[in-house]
Amino acid sequence: MDAKHSSIAEQSIPAQLLAWYDVAARDLPWRSRPGQAADPYRVWLSEVMLQQTTVATVRPRFTAWVDRWPSVAALAAADEADVMAAWAGLGYYARARNLVKAARAVVADHGGAFPDTEAGLRALPGLGAYTAAAVAAIAFGERAVVVDANVERVVARLFAIETPLPAARPAIRAAADTITPDARAGDFAQAMMDLGATICTSRRPRCLLCPIRADCRAHAAGIEERLPAKAAKRAKPQRYGTIFWLERGACVLLVRRLDKGLLGGMRALPTGPWVEAPPGLAGAPVAGRWRLLDDRVAHGFTHFDLELALATGVAQAGDEPAGEGSEWWPIADLPRAGLPTLFAKAATAITTATPSTGDRE
DNA sequence: TAGACGTGGCT
DNA sequence: TAGCCAAGTCT
Numbered sequence A: 001m002d003a004k005h006s007s008i009a010e011q012s013i014p015a016q017l018l019a020w021y022d023v024a025a026r027d028l029p030w031r032s033r034p035g036q037a038a039d040p041y042r043v044w045l046s047e048v049m050l051q052q053t054t055v056a057t058v059r060p061r062f063t064a065w066v067d068r069w070p071s072v073a074a075l076a077a078a079d080e081a082d083v084m085a086a087w088a089g090l091g092y093y094a095r096a097r098n099l100v101k102a103a104r105a106v107v108a109d110h111g112g113a114f115p116d117t118e119a120g121l122r123a124l125p126g127l128g129a130y131t132a133a134a135v136a137a138i139a140f141g142e143r144a145v146v147v148d149a150n151v152e153r154v155v156a157r158l159f160a161i162e163t164p165l166p167a168a169r170p171a172i173r174a175a176a177d178t179i180t181p182d183a184r185a186g187d188f189a190q191a192m193m194d195l196g197a198t199i200c201t202s203r204r205p206r207c208l209l210c211p212i213r214a215d216c217r218a219h220a221a222g223i224e225e226r227l228p229a230k231a232a233k234r235a236k237p238q239r240y241g242t243i244f245w246l247e248r249g250a251c252v253l254l255v256r257r258l259d260k261g262l263l264g265g266m267r268a269l270p271t272g273p274w275v276e277a278p279p280g281l282a283g284a285p286v287a288g289r290w291r292l293l294d295d296r297v298a299h300g301f302t303h304f305d306l307e308l309a310l311a312t313g314v315a316q317a318g319d320e321p322a323g324e325g326s327e328w329w330p331i332a333d334l335p336r337a338g339l340p341t342l343f344a345k346a347a348t349a350i351t352t353a354t355p356s357t358g359d360r361e
Numbered sequence B: 001t002a003g004a005c006g007t008g009g010c011t
Numbered sequence C: 001t002a003g004c005c006a007a008g009t010c011t
Helices: A004-023 A040-049 A055-068 A072-076 A080-087 A094-109 A119-122 A129-140 A147-159 A169-177 A185-199 A217-221 A331-337 A341-353
Strands: A238-250 A251-256 A293-302 A306-316 A327-330
Touching: A040 A055, A040 A094, A040 A147, A040 A238, A040 A251, A040 A293, A055 A080, A055 A331, A072 A094, A072 A119, A080 A094, A129 A185, A147 A169, A147 A185, A238 A341, A293 A341, A306 A341, A327 A331, A331 A341
Parallel strands: A238 A306
Antiparallel strands: A238 A251, A251 A327, A293 A306
16 A cells, blocks of 8 residues: 555656646746747756856856857867857866867767767767756756766655765665656756755755645654765865966966866966975076065865965066967957966966066156 | 875855 | 855766
8 A cells, every 4th residue: 555655656756747837937048939949059058067067057058158169060170279268167077178179079070960869978078867868858858867976866755865965876876766757858847946046945845835845754744854875975185376467568477287187288387397385486487586465265166175376577578488388468458368367366376466576667 | 905096155 | 264066078
């Protein structure tokens, strides 16, 4: 009786969720209108932008992006440096590098059309388990099991899975599989994510508004706010570094960071090593008289906190630090350089703390 | 498999 | 404020 009742309830979950989605779906610029086919390029782009990034941040960036590169062919033909600069501020820059690689692979290896299966999509750079499933379901209607952080939260509560993440992932995925319908797989995935984003939120879930609260075991047990449980995190170490601001006339020296690693492939201000104790002027791009400012810039990364000292100098005759990827960039044009936030903060601190040390009256 | 990999907003 | 969280992927 109990098992039978439970089974019936679970079968009704997708239907209830889809009915709710039909009236409550969020209006987002990458979603197709009802009856309109989804554009795989827009679905893919939005999914990549939304990785670990809020809808509020992505919305304007997505719109500007598709205005500039309206198709996968346009993106494939773009200059990679322009793409990286356009991504500046969004973080996780491997996403932008992989966006270009994947676009070029679609054009070169798939005749300009995205693969229409989860397995085919999964083979493209930057498409992991989640994104491949999401694009397959949303753009192509494939029944794929789409599990992101929203779905993990909804499912962990719905089935009262108390095992902490990440150990709970296999059980959560299996449970998600049992409620994924064959029809409207894309709408179902988006319904789950909308539910997680607006009702089944991490803190203070609005259970009274939930279309499936009658089926929710965590709610019945009164434990929804502490699910999903999570393993404890490590403390973040503190590191120190120095940013070097070298002027020549009305320009400042920028470098291009190595393709791999932190802020990879991005334009940047030169820095020395990022280490456990303040490194002073170690790693300066040219020898010379540097002036250390009193101001410092603090920046938090996912896995460490960074405090940067700011050193300024003026290039002298013969100063040619220019390694590959070095360029003298007009200071007035700095916003167009597409600097990661860390360096944009430093540039602001330097240009506001000190009048230009270059030509001035 | 656990750690690397950004950033901004909220509490 | 310090920490947590947001439509993850790669190695």
